[in-house]
Amino acid sequence: MKDLEIARRSPLQPIEKIAQKLELQPEDYEPYGRHKAKLNLALTQEEKLKNARLILVSAISPTPAGEGKTTISVGLNDGLRRIGKSSLAVLREPSLGPVFGLKGGATGGGRAQLQPMEDINLHFNGDFAAVEKAHNLLSAAIDNHLHHRRTPLLDPRTVVWKRVMDMNDRALRQINAGMGGRNGGVPRETGFDITAASEVMAILCLARDTADLKERLGKIYVGQSYDKEPLYAADIGVVGAMAALLQHALKPNLVQSLEGNPALLHGGPFANIAQGTNTLLATRLGMSLADYVVTEAGFGFDLGGEKFLDLKARHGGLSPRVVVLVATVRGLKYQGGTALDQLNEPDPEAVRRGRDHLARHLENVKRFGITPLVAINLFTHDSEEELQAVEALCQSLSVACERADAWGQGGAGAEKLAERAVALCEKPSQFKPLYPLTDSLTAKIETLAQEIYGAAEVKYSPEARKHLRQIARLGERPWGICMAKTEKSFSEDPQQKGAPSGHILHIRAVEVASGAGFLVPIAGSIMRMPGLPKEPAALGINLTEEGIEGLF
Numbered sequence: 001m002k003d004l005e006i007a008r009r010s011p012l013q014p015i016e017k018i019a020q021k022l023e024l025q026p027e028d029y030e031p032y033g034r035h036k037a038k039l040n041l042a043l044t045q046e047e048k049l050k051n052a053r054l055i056l057v058s059a060i061s062p063t064p065a066g067e068g069k070t071t072i073s074v075g076l077n078d079g080l081r082r083i084g085k086s087s088l089a090v091l092r093e094p095s096l097g098p099v100f101g102l103k104g105g106a107t108g109g110g111r112a113q114l115q116p117m118e119d120i121n122l123h124f125n126g127d128f129a130a131v132e133k134a135h136n137l138l139s140a141a142i143d144n145h146l147h148h149r150r151t152p153l154l155d156p157r158t159v160v161w162k163r164v165m166d167m168n169d170r171a172l173r174q175i176n177a178g179m180g181g182r183n184g185g186v187p188r189e190t191g192f193d194i195t196a197a198s199e200v201m202a203i204l205c206l207a208r209d210t211a212d213l214k215e216r217l218g219k220i221y222v223g224q225s226y227d228k229e230p231l232y233a234a235d236i237g238v239v240g241a242m243a244a245l246l247q248h249a250l251k252p253n254l255v256q257s258l259e260g261n262p263a264l265l266h267g268g269p270f271a272n273i274a275q276g277t278n279t280l281l282a283t284r285l286g287m288s289l290a291d292y293v294v295t296e297a298g299f300g301f302d303l304g305g306e307k308f309l310d311l312k313a314r315h316g317g318l319s320p321r322v323v324v325l326v327a328t329v330r331g332l333k334y335q336g337g338t339a340l341d342q343l344n345e346p347d348p349e350a351v352r353r354g355r356d357h358l359a360r361h362l363e364n365v366k367r368f369g370i371t372p373l374v375a376i377n378l379f380t381h382d383s384e385e386e387l388q389a390v391e392a393l394c395q396s397l398s399v400a401c402e403r404a405d406a407w408g409q410g411g412a413g414a415e416k417l418a419e420r421a422v423a424l425c426e427k428p429s430q431f432k433p434l435y436p437l438t439d440s441l442t443a444k445i446e447t448l449a450q451e452i453y454g455a456a457e458v459k460y461s462p463e464a465r466k467h468l469r470q471i472a473r474l475g476e477r478p479w480g481i482c483m484a485k486t487e488k489s490f491s492e493d494p495q496q497k498g499a500p501s502g503h504i505l506h507i508r509a510v511e512v513a514s515g516a517g518f519l520v521p522i523a524g525s526i527m528r529m530p531g532l533p534k535e536p537a538a539l540g541i542n543l544t545e546e547g548i549e550g551l552f
Helices: 003-008 015-020 069-082 096-100 117-121 127-147 199-206 210-218 239-245 280-289 301-316 329-335 348-352 355-367 384-396 406-425 441-452 462-472
Strands: 029-031 037-039 053-059 087-091 112-115 163-165 175-177 188-190 192-194 221-224 230-232 253-257 262-265 292-296 322-327 371-377 400-404 457-460 504-513 518-523 542-544 547-549
Touching: 003 112, 003 117, 015 029, 015 037, 015 253, 053 069, 053 301, 053 406, 069 087, 069 112, 069 253, 069 292, 069 322, 069 371, 069 400, 069 406, 087 280, 112 117, 112 406, 127 163, 127 199, 127 221, 127 239, 199 210, 199 301, 210 239, 262 280, 280 292, 280 301, 301 322, 301 355, 301 441, 322 355, 322 406, 329 348, 329 355, 329 384, 348 384, 355 371, 355 384, 355 441, 371 384, 371 406, 384 400, 400 406, 441 457, 441 462, 457 462, 462 504, 462 518
Parallel strands: 053 292, 053 322, 087 262, 087 292, 163 192, 322 371, 371 400, 457 504
Antiparallel strands: 029 037, 037 253, 112 253, 175 188, 221 230, 253 262, 504 518, 542 547
16 A cells, blocks of 8 residues: 555544644644644743653665655654653655655655645645745845845855755756846856755754844855955845745644654755754754654765764754664665665575675764664565564674564554663763864864765865865854765765775865855765656656545
8 A cells, every 4th residue: 555545544633632642732833724733932941851852863875765764753753652652753844856856755654654644745834935935035135236236245256145946956056147138137157956955944954043043044155245255145135034934934843643643844954965854943842842752864874864963963952862773674785785676686695795884874873972773664575584684783783673664553563663762762862973163174074074984085176175265264163064975875976885985085065054054065976956867756646636646
């Protein structure tokens, strides 16, 4: 049975009943229809969130279809509820790019899904649209500033702020703007990123409140004056209007799982080209409403997990008690060299060839002082011998593991995983970031490349070195590092599987996200505007008299 069919056969509870499970009063939330709501930010309680136990779900490097982090996250939350724990899943919102591209939606799968599945995957409560509009308002204001030669005078050759849209569209990566003659604006080269990679999205996900949001928006780096002075969004003058567009997007969204358990969705940056975690606001609010919070970081631990810890957790004062690392038979075989079209063929030896890859991710988790727990996400083609091979790998690596059939059984299939996670959460967190923010820019990049990716050295293109010189002129700042890199390998080469070491990480550009407080080094050929695959999922999606079909 397909995910959408399973979802449609599962009755939804009114959002009022879901809110009651969190002991919320009617004034604490604003319903968005019958099955969704926005929560009041005043619900965050500093004293209560200090005692909550935070569980971070990450994964090994994924196959093209992913390894099921969201399915495990939803199932783990359902499992925690089944064993009597006060728990809440706090996850990211889907982008339309993957929905219509290759991976599909982001509400989990099988019997571990979030509802209403169709609404969440298509537009949801308008948060992505608000980010897109706020970002593009600044873009339009910049071009208007240039056209009318407003002061301070901005050099159009230095403008780095692009536009965004929530769709995979490779044709818009680089464009020429202002080509309509005298009234068409100032001609210049620019381009589009996907909305999930917008700095406005990054700021939304790191802001603590409205005042912090506006301060960060004002710090967005735009370009330089003709005197080579840095100019920011505050100099353009539309920060207040951008914040107004984000008024409702600041509030986390309340939804439910198929089992009627509450979950928060808020923010949606990708982890390969952005920071890959939900908002700090939602995580802190969730930790005020429940004793256990299950959250997720995108793609493999080398991307989303590292960024969650070095960027979000450091900034927000969060200390996860345990990292649940999702591993699959398919994923380990893929990293062991098995071709995509052969992943469903039983091959325990191919699983064992994935040992070094699993070990690298586990070592990386331990670098942050956090205990890892491997969740073996079960697929229907897995053989018992292959599953035992994964368990043997975990035993040889001295790490706890549990099988989880959240897809097939929902919370019942994740109870043992929940029990093991609860036991590990009793240990105090020893979390520590990977690098000090006081290190030089190149030292931080090299620490990340060498310790997490296994690289021998980092080489910078002439363009990247020029960017680093320009960044240095912005003054000394405690920049974080948000690497843009393929999710398919520890290296920059998506074809290099396993646990490569001794390779060179090539940085071709470095983008500034001064409002978010980090830099984005771009490794290899990764693009911040993805393209659609040859056979995109959009070809199979349709609207019929019965409703939408083809979502997965």
